[in-house]
Amino acid sequence: MSSHRSLxxxxxxxxxxxxxxxxxIVRDLAFADKRHFRELxxxxxxxxxxxxxxxxxxxVEAGILSKSDxxxxxxxxxxxxxxxxxxLLPVLAxxxxxxxKHLPVTKESGAPAAKLEKGGPxxxxxxxxxxxxxxxxxxxxxxxxARRPAG
Amino acid sequence: MSSHRSLxxxxxxxxxxxxxxxxxIVRDLAFADKRHFRELxxxxxxxxxxxxxxxxxxxVEAGILSKSDxxxxxxxxxxxxxxxxxxLLPVLAxxxxxxxKHLPVTKESGAPAAKLEKGGPxxxxxxxxxxxxxxxxxxxxxxxxARRPAG
DNA sequence: ATGACCGCTTGTATATTGCAACCAGTTGCA
DNA sequence: TGCAACTGGTTGCAATATACAAGCGGTCAT
Numbered sequence: 001m002s003s004h005r006s007l008x009x010x011x012x013x014x015x016x017x018x019x020x021x022x023x024x025i026v027r028d029l030a031f032a033d034k035r036h037f038r039e040l041x042x043x044x045x046x047x048x049x050x051x052x053x054x055x056x057x058x059x060v061e062a063g064i065l066s067k068s069d070x071x072x073x074x075x076x077x078x079x080x081x082x083x084x085x086x087x088l089l090p091v092l093a094x095x096x097x098x099x100x101k102h103l104p105v106t107k108e109s110g111a112p113a114a115k116l117e118k119g120g121p122x123x124x125x126x127x128x129x130x131x132x133x134x135x136x137x138x139x140x141x142x143x144x145x146a147r148r149p150a151g
Numbered sequence: 152m153s154s155h156r157s158l159x160x161x162x163x164x165x166x167x168x169x170x171x172x173x174x175x176i177v178r179d180l181a182f183a184d185k186r187h188f189r190e191l192x193x194x195x196x197x198x199x200x201x202x203x204x205x206x207x208x209x210x211v212e213a214g215i216l217s218k219s220d221x222x223x224x225x226x227x228x229x230x231x232x233x234x235x236x237x238x239l240l241p242v243l244a245x246x247x248x249x250x251x252k253h254l255p256v257t258k259e260s261g262a263p264a265a266k267l268e269k270g271g272p273x274x275x276x277x278x279x280x281x282x283x284x285x286x287x288x289x290x291x292x293x294x295x296x297a298r299r300p301a302g
Numbered sequence: 303a304t305g306a307c308c309g310c311t312t313g314t315a316t317a318t319t320g321c322a323a324c325c326a327g328t329t330g331c332a
Numbered sequence: 333t334g335c336a337a338c339t340g341g342t343t344g345c346a347a348t349a350t351a352c353a354a355g356c357g358g359t360c361a362t
Contacts, residue, residue: 004255005195005196005197006195006196006260007255007256007257007260008175008178008195008196008250008256008260009246009247009248009249009250009251009254009256009260009261009264010174010175010178010243010246010247010250010264011175011195011196011250012250012254012255012256013246013247013249013250013254014171014174014175014246015171016254018169018170018171018172018174019169019170019171019349020165020166020169020170020350021169023161023165023169024159024161024162024165027159027161036308036309037308037309037310038307038308038309041309044156044157044159044162045156045157045159045162046156048350048351048352048353049309049310049311049352050310050311050312050350050351050352051349051350051351052310053309053310053311054349063253070308073307073308073359073360074308074358074359074360075307075308075309075358075359075360076307076308076309076359077308077309077310084253087249087252087253088249090245090248090249091242091245091246091249092161093245094241094242094244094245095160095161095164095165095242096160096161096164097160097241098160098164098238098239098241098242099159099160099161099162099163099164100160101238102214102235102238103160103163103164103167104155104158104163105158105159105160105163106158109157109158109159109160110160113160113161170318171319187339187340188339188340188341189338189339189340192340199319199320199321199322200321200340200341200342201319201320201321201341201342201343202318202319202320203341204340204341204342205318207340221339224328224329224338224339225327225328225329225339226327226328226329226338226339226340226341227328227339227340228339228340228341303362304361304362305360305361305362306359306360306361306362307358307359307360307361308357308358308359308360309356309357309358310355310356310357311354311355311356312353312354312355312356313352313353313354313355314351314352314353315350315351315352316349316350316351316352317348317349317350317351318347318348318349318350319346319347319348319349320345320346320347320348321344321345321346321347322343322344322345323342323343323344324341324342324343324344325340325341325342325343326339326340326341326342327338327339327340328337328338328339329336329337329338329339330335330336330337330338331334331335331336331337332333332334332335332336
């Protein structure tokens with residue numbers, strides 16, 4: 001996918017995460033603490049294994065996730081959010097807030113989104129910092145924001 | 152679309168806007184002031200007419216857009232954002248901010264997103280208020296909307 | 303050694319998308 | 333009146349993506 005439909009940042013983002021599964025995978029990594037293939041396969045929405053495999057590969061290639069070996073099991077892979085992935089949290093939050101407000105969400109299913117709305121950006125940053133600790137290689141913090149206004 | 156994969160607000164939202172075109176249509180309505188089919192067809196990304204037609208119908212049915220007659224032309228339809236659609240602006244903003252930061256955006260193509268980031272939620276609310284004036288039926292504000300007083 | 307578990311892959315059927323051509327009605331202009 | 337340009341879409345077809353179920357070689361604890 002090296003040719004883009006346009007260079008609009010919204011379009012470029014949608015070319016990666018513009019489907020019905022990618023953000024749910026990020027959600028499960030960020031909020032449900034799922035790190036293994038078989039865990040992610042148990043998503044509430046019932047993703048198929050081939051779709052999950054393809055999306056994980058895509059998200060890794062895009063730089064949103066990273067894949068590493070689990071030292072306790074030679075066949076297990078650990079999927080982690082990268083800094084780029086962690087920074088999708090405000091996107092997830094706004095989508096959740098919008099969905100809770102306008103779509104047929106039950107009280108329980110909307111509770112996490114309600115929390116995100118009440119806490120606001122301050123809470124999001126706090127959550128991002130925690131995700132950094134559990135997902136990023138030791139030593140890397142969210143401080144290193146490398147801008148890339150390339151052309 | 153009456154059966155949902157889950158009641159998670161993020162999932163419910165993605166069932167509607169989780170594709171590569173829907174949010175671009177909302178973007179063009181919100182930022183490029185495109186209101187007619189043929190205008191939207193000229194999107195920078197080159198959407199096909201059948202896809203555009205299907206998405207417009209879907210977004211109208213979902214309550215994100217509304218469709219009305221253009222008094223100046225019997226065949227023209229005017230597409231407008233509803234309050235629900237206007238409230239997608241923070242979602243668009245966060246996606247744009249994320250895309251500008253992490254994807255190969257040029258300085259020009261990233262300028263609107265940069266503005267949205269710099270202005271922050273205060274700017275978004277201001278933009279939403281302006282969209283309300285041009286897209287919502289007269290009298291309806293961003294607060295709870297009742298039916299128009301009289302015709 | 304054996305059965306559960308690991309991240310996938312492989313069919314196969316169906317749904318979605320992309321592309322180009324086309325349509326009937328409307329409008330402005332001559 | 334005639335006609336070209338324009339209106340919001342449809343239609344047919346090929347390519348691609350998705351869903352579902354089954355299976356695969358290897359690993360691990362017992």
